[in-house]
Amino acid sequence: MEFKNTLKDVMEALVSGFDKKTIEENQEIYIKLKAMYEKEPNYFIDVIESAYHDFNTLIENVIDIPPSDEQYILEHIITGLYKHFHTQRIEKLEGSVCCYDKSSYIEKMTLKALRTQQNISLFADYKDIERIKENKERQAYWSPTTVKDTDEAINLFWKWYQISE
Structure with a gap:
């Protein structure tokens, strides 16, 4: 006890x-x-x-993460290391503007991918944003241009974390 x-x-x-x-x-x-x-x-x-x-x-x-090979990324999401990695990477590759928004979006979509056990595209546009009237199909500011989907986001993290090529 x-x-x-x-x-x-x-x-x-x-x-x-x-x-x-x-x-x-x-x-x-x-x-x-x-x-x-x-x-x-x-x-x-x-x-x-x-x-x-x-x-x-x-x-x-x-948060209802079913058992899978990818579930072990969760501990790095919880500690913030996963988001930190993507923030730093995006800042270097895409610039500092909105890099935290983009890494937060990656984290959110990765959690959704873990729950649904599906690979999810990280491309987002403005088609569901009512206040945006023009160019709704352009890539949203929170959507990273250097990571295409959640599988790639997870693989990039593991390659960095495990120092592999």
Whole structure:
């Protein structure tokens, strides 16, 4: 039972972040984590790893990601590394204008692709945007020009992450 409570405390801390305000707002959890770390640092790291794994499993189930070869990208989406990679890549290849919007769109579509287990095009236009009256078929500002679909987005990330060619 103590281990489950510790996992719960660690998961709450992981979700909330670790800035000064967070520590002040979660003083009880902070004190428990600090005491646990000081008592046995190696055990603390093991608990963090276990809690992180459990947290990812919970998120997979909350957002209904079915088992697949691609589901393992989710932990990198959760940490923000997937979006960060695409933001940096798009900034270098397409310029800094709207690179965050484009990487957010890639992330959103990747999550949809994981849920539906389909490859989804990342081309978007303005045909469903009522306030746009002309040139509705042009590529939307949030749609990347250097990544064609979610399969490519995932493969680009894995090639970078695994340092493969």
